[in-house]
Amino acid sequence: MRRHVPLALCFIAGVFMAIQYFIPHPSVQAWYERLLAWLQTLLAFAFLIGTVSLVRLHAHKIGHKVAGRGYSWVLFVGLGLMVGFGFKGRAPGSPFDFMFQNVQVPIEGTMFSLLAFYIASAAFRAFRARTLEATLLLLAATIVMLGRVPVGDLLHRSIPAATDWILNVPNMASKRGIMIGVGLGMMATALKIMLGIERAWMGGTD
């Protein structure tokens, strides 16, 4: 029962979502709208499950005195504060908004910006023209880096043109290949799930 009901629901919903596209009858469209509303509700629960999972993980770290558990305390304080402030409202100027704009935004922005430092260090130490492929990659990266900033235009007008060519021809050809492959893979996986061949989503490994 615990296996067959979810599999049957998955099959029915999957088939319905596939065929509704070709049936413009109002009753079918009404069911389609209803399913979309359910889907939105289900996805909202993903946030709840994520939060519960996060709390359990860090509670376990604190409970078992795992090294670095101080960060788990920081997480709980931050989570508690933001949830508490959230209940008081999140209008501009509210404590929630203040914390978001002045703590979360700068922290996340800084984390992402740190990439520039590591990319520069990695470029110096690891980006080597050892093989033909590595040399081509290195040249393409150099041209694209120059062509994507105004100084490239100043150096030579052909640099931005070469950048456009790299992005529009070799890049696009490879991206299309990857995307077609991904698309076919997604369809195959969807079929496997609908037909009950792929069951990892039920929590097992079979």
Place this chain on the structure above:
Amino acid sequence: MNRLGKFLQIDRRWIFLAILIAVLAPFIWPMGLPIVITKPVQDLYNAVDAIPPNGEPLFISIDYSPSTVPELDPMALAILRHAFSKDIRVAVLTLDPAGYGLAERALEAVAAEFGKERHKDYVFLGFQPGISAVVLGMGINIRNVFPEDAYGTPLSEIPMMEGIRNYDQIPLLITLSGTAVVEAWVIYAHQPYDAQIGAGVTAVMATDYYPFLDTGQLVGMLGGMRGAAEYETLIDRHDAGVRGMDSQSVIHILIIVLIVVGNIAYFGSRKRAPETAGGDAAA
């Protein structure tokens, strides 16, 4: 180990210091490098510009989180300024929970700049979970997925949303994102409902979306800070995007110099003492 080999073992903190100086120096001594407009940016600008004033609203989906604010916020501000300067109505939504505060701040700031009225000239729809469900749902009826705006006013009571039912009444929707959510808009809004989609994405994501530009599935695209700088140039309002381009130019040059120097040192040290050459150290 010879000199070139030793040079490759340079303390990474010197490189970090060089990057810091390269980022900061242009802010102290601006270079004012000219910005050349590229076709994807010009196309998006033209698509916004073609929307009639005080008519059907431009939709902007702020689908980014704080980590990509430095690249995507200038785009949001530039597009909002362009729209409001042309009296184009704007509806803003977000599919990222962390995008709520960013969207609200950008919209309210630019609306105040142009003296625009909430519900008459603009509306903030807020956040709804479930990317594909929301995008598909908007194709049937926006009120199904956004029954009210972010402040609890039913859409039926908002004057500028009168007659706006689905993508048929949306002349253009621009998604600003650092993730694959752009694909969701193309797959679930453009393909089944023929919605006109434009995008603003981070520089590293831009290469992913060139195929969509070529097929017309995206009407235009802003790629990274360069895209924001180009849009700012088009609306003649230089801001964070243009300011950031000087720093980005210097950084790109510095990285290229580091690559060249690193290769010279690597191959030089191999020729002289192949057994002691460095170069594979972790970043």
